[in-house]
Amino acid sequence: MSQTISLLPVTDVTACCSPLTRETLTAANADDLARSLKALADPTRLRLISIVAASEGQEACACDLTEPVGLSQPTVSHHLKVLVDAGFLSRTQRGTWAYFALVPGALDSVARLLVSA
Amino acid sequence: MSQTISLLPVTDVTACCSPLTRETLTAANADDLARSLKALADPTRLRLISIVAASEGQEACACDLTEPVGLSQPTVSHHLKVLVDAGFLSRTQRGTWAYFALVPGALDSVARLLVSA
DNA sequence: GCTCTATATCGATGGATGTCAATATCCTCT
DNA sequence: AGAGGATATTGACATCCATCGATATAGAGC
DSSP states (O other): OOSSOSOOOHHHHHHHOOOTTTSOOOHHHHHHHHHHHHHHOSHHHHHHHHHHHHSGGGEEEGGGTHHHHTSOHHHHHHHHHHHHHTTSEEEEEETTEEEEEEOTTHHHHHHHHHOOO | OOSSOSOOOHHHHHHHOOOTTTSOOOHHHHHHHHHHHHHHOSHHHHHHHHHHHHSGGGEEEGGGTHHHHTSOHHHHHHHHHHHHHHTSEEEEEETTEEEEEEOTTHHHHHHHHHOOO
């Protein structure tokens, strides 16, 4: 299951195929990997991940993420959603606040696809 | 030198900073890394890298790259230029033909920035 | 229930990007 | 020099995307 759905947790993408440099990527695999990389390929989203990663328990409240990146609240909310949809962050609601945490291994698994060894 | 120029070989980007999850990225570092990832975040470019990597000596002629990806010659030429400018591929002219090769360590160094360990 | 605060969604907008056809450039060979 | 083939560049176009202000939703506490 879960092969041609367009919404693609990173863990599924990375389970699919050998590293980029080992054998030729199929069009479908290239599409999936590109989608994961696209989610990362934005300076604001990289900073958000970086801030979350540096926080206690690799988890941060959305309320603490808007100010450091210097963008509007809707924009930050949008970026967080992109990262959650891509499988890099998880979202937990606690009371009024939303907490975002690193999904363990998500970054590593996409990194593993890029590496040659 | 070479800190605020906008054209950014990957090797410079990756020399700059510790992994994404170790400490908070500055806006400038996030920008550089995002630019490298953007160059990778396209299915056609991933396939081109993959094909080059699977070729003899990790090098391929442009003439052999147009057909497999199924796009027009100008489009493929454009994608190759993006990858060369980003530092993932190198270009060598031999006679009428242009050969593209993997830049050793380029993919690895960007992967290393994503990984936590 | 009402208010206040936190977060998400909507709609619009400007800028970036992938693609192609047409054309230019460059190299080789006769 | 001229012709032919390989690659790059140009210009146009459609689509995607980051961003914002305005608004909706949802939870907490009175």
